[in-house]
Every structure is written in C-alpha cells, then in structure tokens.
Amino acid sequence: MLTVVALGGNALMRPGERGTAAEQRANLRTTCEALRPLLDDGDLVVTHGNGPQVGNELVRQERAADEVPPLPLYLAVAQTQAEIGALLESELAAVAGRPVVCLLTHVRVDENDPAFERPTKPVGPFYAEEQAAKLESERGWVVAHDAGRGWRRVVPSPKPLEIVELEAVRTLLAAGTIAIACGGGGIPVSSRNGRLSGVDAVIDKDRASSVLAIALRAERLLILTDVDAVSRGWGTAAQEELRELDAASAEALLPDLATGSMVPKVEASLAFAQATGHEALITSAASLTEALDARAGTRITAP
Numbered sequence: 001m002l003t004v005v006a007l008g009g010n011a012l013m014r015p016g017e018r019g020t021a022a023e024q025r026a027n028l029r030t031t032c033e034a035l036r037p038l039l040d041d042g043d044l045v046v047t048h049g050n051g052p053q054v055g056n057e058l059v060r061q062e063r064a065a066d067e068v069p070p071l072p073l074y075l076a077v078a079q080t081q082a083e084i085g086a087l088l089e090s091e092l093a094a095v096a097g098r099p100v101v102c103l104l105t106h107v108r109v110d111e112n113d114p115a116f117e118r119p120t121k122p123v124g125p126f127y128a129e130e131q132a133a134k135l136e137s138e139r140g141w142v143v144a145h146d147a148g149r150g151w152r153r154v155v156p157s158p159k160p161l162e163i164v165e166l167e168a169v170r171t172l173l174a175a176g177t178i179a180i181a182c183g184g185g186g187i188p189v190s191s192r193n194g195r196l197s198g199v200d201a202v203i204d205k206d207r208a209s210s211v212l213a214i215a216l217r218a219e220r221l222l223i224l225t226d227v228d229a230v231s232r233g234w235g236t237a238a239q240e241e242l243r244e245l246d247a248a249s250a251e252a253l254l255p256d257l258a259t260g261s262m263v264p265k266v267e268a269s270l271a272f273a274q275a276t277g278h279e280a281l282i283t284s285a286a287s288l289t290e291a292l293d294a295r296a297g298t299r300i301t302a303p
Contacts, residue, residue, distance in 0.1 A: 001041055001042035001043070001219045001220060002042055002043040002044075002045070002094070002096055002173070002217070002218045002219055002220075003038055003041065003042065003043070003044055003045070003218060003219070003220040003221075003222060004045045004046075004047065004049045004209055004212055004213035004218045004220070004221050004222070005035065005038065005044065005045070005046055005047070005221075005222040005223075005224060006046075006048070006049075006205060006209040006221075006222065006223045006224065006268075007031060007046060007047065007048040007049065007285075008049060008222055008223075008224055008225040008226060008261075009049045009051055009052060009226075010027075010226040010285075011027060011028060011031040011049075011223070011224065011230060011285065012024045012027055012028060012048070012049075012052070012053070012084065013027065013052050014027060016248075019052055019053070019056060020068075021087070023097060024087055025090075025091065026089050028087055028088055028091045028092075029091050030285070031062070031091075031224075031285050032088075032091045032092045032094070032095045032096075033095060034286065034288050034289075035092070035095065035285075035288070036095060037288060037289050037292055038222075038288075038297065039095065039096050039097075040237055042219075043173045043178075044178045044179075045169060045173070045181055045213075045218070046088065046092065046178065046179070046181075047180070047181060047182040047183065047205060047209040047212065047217065048088065048179045048180070048183050048184070048205065049184060049185075049205045049207065050077065050080040050081065050084055050183055050184030050185075050205075051184075052227065053080040053083060053084060053184075054076050054077060054080050054123060054124075054184065054202070055123060055124055055125070055133040055166070057076045057079055057080055058073075058076060058123060058124035059079045059124065059125045060123065060247065061076070061088055062124070062125060064285075067250075072198060072200055073123065073155060073200040073201070073202070074187055074188055074189070074198035074199055074200055074201070075198065076103060076202065077183075077184050077185075077186075077187050077188070077202065078187050080183065080184055081104055081184055081187070082102065082104060083104070084183055084184075085102025085104075085180050085183055088100075088102065088180055089101070089102050089180065092178060092180075093178075095151075096178055097178045098176060098177070099175075099176070099177040099178070099180065100178040100179075100180065101172055101176065101177050101178070101179060101180065102180040102181075102183070103165055103168055103169060103172065103179055103181050103201070104165075104179065104183075104187070104208060105140060105164070105165050105169075105182045105183065105186045105187065106140035106163075106164040106165065106179045106186060106187045106189045107160045107161075107162070107163055107164065107182065107185065107186030107187065107188060107189070107203055107208055107211075108161045108162040108163075108164060108189055108190065108191065108196070108233070109158040109159065109188050109189070109190060109201065109203065110158065110159070110161060110162075110190070110192065111158060111160035111190045111199065113156070113159040115135060115157050115159070115201070116156045116158065116201070118156075119142045119154040119155050119156045119157075120154055120156075120157060121150075121154060121155050121157040121201075121202050122144065122146050122152040122153070122154050123152065123153055123154070123155055123202065124152060124153050125152070126146065126149055126150030126151065126152055127143070127150055127151045127152070128150065128151070129150075129151055131151075132150075132151035132152075135153070141153045142154050142155075142301065153207040155200060155201055155202055156200075156201040157201060157202055157203065157204055158188065158199075158201055158203065159206055159207065160185065160186065160203050160204075160211045161181065161211070162211070162215075163181070163186070163211060163212050163215055164189065164196065165181065165206075166215050166216070167211070169181050169212070169216065170190070170216065172295045173190075173216075176280065178205040181212060182205065182208045182209060182212050183205075184202070184203075184205060185202060185203030185205040185207070185208040186198075186203050186208050186283055188201045188202070188203055197202065204264045204268075206223055206264045206265045206267075206268040206269075207264055207268045207271075209221065209223070209268060210268035210269070210272045210280075213272050213276075214271070214272055214275045214276060216272045217276065218272075218276070218278070219278050219301065220278060220279065220280070220281065221268070221269060221272040221278075221279075221280040221281070222280075222281050222283075222288075223265050223268065223269060223280065223281070223283075224283065224284060224285045224288065225262075225265060225283075225284060227284060227285060228283055228284050228286075228287040228291075228296050228297065229241040229242060229243070229255070229282065229283060229287075229296060229297050229298045229299040230242050230245070230257075230262060230265075230282055231267060232253065232256065233256075234262075236298060241298070242298050243294070243297075243298060243299065244299045244300075245266075245298060245299070245301070246264075246298045246300075246302070246303055247270060247273065247300075247301070247303055248303070249272055250266055250269070250300050253266065254266060254267065265282055266282070266300065268280070269281075269282060269300040270300055273300050273301055273302040274302050276302075277302050278302075279299050279300065279301045280299070280300045281291055281297050281298070281299055281300075282297060282298045282300070283296055283297030283298065284297075
C-alpha cells in the first residue's frame with residue numbers, strides 16, 4: 001500500500017515554543033515514532049507544513065536587509081523545505097531503518113489563478129501601520145491588519161496543479177526509499193518561455209499533498225493535525241466528532257467549518273477520495289494507531 005502522510009505544524013512546533021532546531025527535532029522524534037504503524041505497511045511519502053519556519057526566515061531577512069539582499073518568498077519556501085527535510089530525514093530514518101530522502105519539490109500553479117487578485121495568506125513579521133504602508137509602496141506588497149497584532153504582508157495562495165518532480169518521487173519509491181516531498185506545499189512555479197519561474201506565493205500543504213497522492217495513485221491519504229478528528233459544532237456545547245463522511249456529507253459540512261486549517265484538510269481529503277475511490281483519514285499523530293483501527297479520526301470516502 002502506498003500512503004501519503006501530511007504532517008501538520010504541531011509535528012515541528014508546539015504552543016509556547018520558539019522553534020529552535022532542538023525543539024523541532026525533539027517534536028519530530030515524537031511524530032516519527034507515531035508513524036511506526038505505517039512503516040511496515042508499504043511505501044510511504046511524507047509531506048509537511050512550514051508556516052512558522054517561513055515566517056522566521058522572513059524576519060531574519062528583514063533584519064539583515066541592510067547587509068545582505070533579501071530573497072524572494074519562493075526561495076524562502078525552498079530554504080525551509082531543506083531545513084525541515086534535514087531534520088525529518090534523520091529522525092525518520094532512525095525509526096524506519098531504511099533510506100529516507102528529502103526532495104526539493106516545485107509545484108506548478110496558474111498565474112491567472114484568482115488568488116493572485118486577492119492575496120489572503122499572511123506571512124512574515126508584524127509591522128506598525130506607517131512602516132507597513134511604506135513597504136507596500138516601496139516593494140509593491142499587499143499588507144493587511146492581522147488579528148489586532150499589527151500589519152503583515154499577505155500573499156496569494158493559488159491552487160496546486162502539478163508536482164514537477166513527480167517522476168523523481170516515483171523513482172525513490174521504486175528503490176524502497178521513503179520520500180519527503182512538497183514541503184510547505186511546494187515551491188510555487190509557473191511556466192514562462194519554456195522554463196519554470198518562481199512565483200511569490202504559498203501553496204496549501206494539504207491541497208498539494210492531495211494532488212501528489214492522486215498523481216502517485218496512492219491507496220491512502222493521511223492528514224495529521226493537532227486534533228483527533230473533524231468535529232461538527234467545534235468549540236460549542238454541541239461539539240461532535242465525526243468518524244466517517246461520504247462525499248455528500250463532507251461537502252455539506254464545509255460551510256460550517258472555520259475557514260482556517262480544517263477547511264483545506266477536508267477539501268483535500270474529499271478531492272483525493274473522489275479522484276481515487278480510496279479513503280482519506282484526518283487525525284492526530286497521537287491517535288494514529290487508533291485511527292488506523294477505525295477507533296479515532298475522521299474517514300472521508302467517495303460514494
């Protein structure tokens with residue numbers, strides 16, 4: 001069985017942590033131990049988020065801008081793919097006992113995607129209003145007020161269309177290697193004059209993982225997050241964990257979910273189930289063993 005497993009942000013950083021390399025490595029050690037049930041169950045591809053790491057990298061670049069030139073956002077995504085991949089390779093290889101390779105992954109997007117007209121994804125540090133306005137004018141950024149904490153740059157989050165290194169992932173799997181791919185949703189690129197060019201945007205990691213899993217013809221998509229299951233009525237007295245959703249039920253639930261992290265997870269799972277006929281599973285790393293036995297988590301299936 002080929003499984004694509006998408007690791008959420010809590011696999012690397014926990015609330016209250018600064019995100020040091022030591023903290024991230026310790027968290028990944030726990031997460032990789034939780035993946036043991038998958039290691040003897042066929043081939044494995046691991047994807048992961050990178051939101052806090054990209055934010056930290058942009059802060060570093062901003063503070064060093066007077067001495068070294070800042071890099072475009074798409075290269076910050078590439079840098080954090082390698083940063084996280086290095087940690088994940090070492091921790092997962094120790095658990096798996098077989099080769100693990102991090103593959104820097106480009107993901108093609110459409111420059112005419114409507115997301116480019118409406119940037120919504122906050123990235124990088126917070127600014128005072130005057131400084132944010134100056135950066136908007138000088139650099140052509142779009143800035144927005146974020147949760148009462150200040151102003152931040154917002155960037156497009158276009159839909160992923162194609163995994164550029166798909167054949168390389170297949171080659172790694174054929175050699176018995178665990179592949180780490182599509183870190184942070186992948187490096188966004190578009191085709192220009194026969195070449196791939198980086199695009200300043202961020203791609204949702206769960207949506208990219210679904211595109212990858214469909215292209216690989218995976219038999220299972222696992223999305224690991226910080227809750228045990230998808231819930232109806234989240235945060236209310238009527239909150240109810242949902243063990244299984246067919247396509248119609250998942251679509252009907254989407255308007256009731258918070259627009260943040262759970263919506264793309266359900267949408268990505270639904271797309272995978274509809275395209276492949278196989279199930280997707282949303283759960284936490286801590287509940288993975290129980291979820292694989294249908295005692296936890298949320299399964300999303302096609303009709």
